[in-house]
Amino acid sequence: MSLRHRTLACVLAAGAVSLAAGCGGSSGGSSSGGAGGSTSSVSGSVSFVGIWSGPEQKSFQTVIDAFNKQYPKVHVKYTSAGNNITTVLSTAVQGGNPPDLADIAQPGFVTQLQQKGALKPIEFARSAIQQNFGTGGTQLGEINGKLYGLLFKASNKSTVWYNVAAFKNAGVTPPTTWPDFLNDAKTLKASGTPAYSIGGSEGWTLTDLFENIYLRQAGPDKYDQLSKHEIKWTDPSVIAALKTMAQVIGDTSNIYGGTSGALQTDFATSVNNVLVPSGKTAKAAMVIEGDFVPGTATTGAKPVTDYNVFAFPSIDNSPPVTEVSGDEIVMFKDSPASEAFIKFLATPQAAEAWASRGGFGTLNKKVPLSTYSDPISRKVAQTLATSKVSRFDLSDLQPAAFGATVGQGEFKIFQDFLKNPSNVNGIAQELESSAAAAYK
């Protein structure tokens, strides 16, 4: 299996070389063609700017090492731009000197770059991506039908993390439906542990909650329309989802710290309030966020015994759907070396190199579940890889001014909603006018 992939990759890479020769290879890619044995003779260097830093950067380095076993003559130089990735890339594009490849967490920003003409399509990798990621996974990287991105690392954002002891003290079990969820929250409150820990000082935690509700209550089709602003934010479906959301954020005495406390709580603190080691009292019972929650905790809480996870509950009998976010690989300059690396990243081997180290999810269906180290990440990864319906984080799909900027657009308006959860219509109107301005 893996051998077949390898040979296929070599043949494709060799083909790409002869093509690239005509377009004046940008970063010194040169090759004599014809790969012998299991290593390819594609050579050159690839500059790669990414958001991964610290342990994630180390994990990505193991992916690069795995790549170099097959392509020993390609030098991949990874630079971490951390959370400043949009700044770094915008400035680099503006200055006319972007890196060869980059990974970007906001699909909206990818679209923005594509519209500026800064990106090169990666159609050469389509068949490999299609084969491993399936149609749904491939489509997530398309813009107007052309393939520009490979969703290498994905997060399952439809998860709720809970404190096992708090659930036990209250005598509740993980809910599967929305009414059960609200009922559990009520019982948790009566047991003396606030149900929700909300990191409202960061607006994206609130947009995620809304998106999970909207995706279930209004359905994936409406979700797609809203994400392209084909329906307005004052649409009845949005109003209904906001009302459902108010059942959580309006239950102020059931939020740790109340409304003002939630607004001052950052995401990491909201996680540490819930994921506490045994023997310590959780400040709140549940935190509603994606599969990166355990990686954020700094309390030393243990999976299964101290904390556990359940899927975001179904609303009005909605079938299982997953909201995903993730890091897309895009290409600014093409060279045989760049293309070879992108194709390698689409293989299960690339995903396994990182997945075995933890903190990794992917839509790549060919990655064996045994690669994941602990039962919880296996569970989360499985739902991600097998999910029939997945949608990108809606705010990430928006123009950055509306969906990805601190202090304005969705982030700010949802924080205003947390301040005053009864103002459903006002919030919908604010969202609409802010979205309309950003789409102009």
Place this chain on the structure above:
Amino acid sequence: MTDAGITADGPPAPTAPGGPGVVQRYGMVAVFLAPAIVVLGVWIVYPTVYTIVRSLFGASGWDDFVGVHNYRTLFSDSNLRTAIKNNAIWVAVIPALVTSIGLVFAVLIERIRWSVAFRLAVFMPMAISLFAAGVIWRIQYQQDPSLGAINAAVASVKNAVSPPGVLSTASPSTKALSGSPQKDGLQLRSPVRKGSVALLGVTAINITEIPKTSKQAVKPQPDPSGITGVVWRDFKPGGGKPGVLEHGEAGLPGVTVELRDSSGHSVATAKTGDDGDFVFPSVASGSYHVAIGASTFAKPYGGVGWLTSKLITPAIMIAYLWVWAGFAMVVIAAGLAAIPRDVLEAARTDGGSEWQVFRRVTVPLLAPVLSVVFITMIINVLKVFDVVLAVAPESVQPDANVIALAMWRTSFGGVNDFGLGSAIAVLLFVLVVPVLLLNVRRFRREV
């Protein structure tokens, strides 16, 4: 101009004007000026011109000429207006405050023992980067007294004066109880009389908050001449039946129960025992109300929300003051040391009071130094950025916004609108220029 004059006066004057000496001389000037010109050109002039030109174009780049549109947005966008308003407040408050605090410190340290230690303590924050100082204050400002140092200090005093109750909070388990815990306590709706048994069930008490001595709640026997009852945590895993005393539900000891007459006045109080029971022995006939007193729920001090939208700007200003007061003090103290002592002595000999000497002699003599501090602070405050970013949580940053932060956010914070960002930068530049000119003129005068 003056430079040329100085060189002309130089001793090795060339013999023939316009000869090789001139080339040599100007060549020398060029060699000496070149580094400065290159540095100024590459890092000051070019970016300035680039920014001004870029501000006339839209977000997408050079193909999108928008004229003064960005400048219109500057004054119509509510976020940017808040930033401009906040910056105005900063300029109005901080330079004057820093200068006057620096002056007071400088005058006082001349008169105290251990002045070096004091000076060191006030000056120390200058050694920390402004961003780090912001992080320190952000942590100190936390609302939860168990996290924020400032609220912890207030809480230790406040909790000593009015100790918190047995239960920090609770809510009625059924409609049988009414009232609000912190205000008037929780009162049983139906009246009681001699021989009644009152059941006061409450919930929302964390398992860790149940007093250690607590035992299984027991429904007490009626007392024909008095009123008995029980206060208990009406909850067991799964919820239990609200209002019904079940096995596994704990009594709440140490709770103050009030017996209120028909007009609501408390006529007797009782404390609950380990199983939550209480008794009012030998009660006169008539109807009463039983209530859990508000003192039971007296909350521990919850802290001031320094980091909320109302208090955020003053809170950041305090952090800023903490850093810059030391700078003002040191500069002013240096100026103070240079004042001729005999003038002060003369004023005192002439019978001037200390205040008069300070007001009429010291301050006027210090005026040049004070204006240096004042103007430096205006320039610093116009550019204030890092401390705002560090102290204000994201959710209140729109309320704490200042021009420099708005510029950074607009250019790099996700919108990546370099056009509007450049326009904000130009506005900031225009605001700083008059102050700079003032400073340059003063330098000239001093020279």
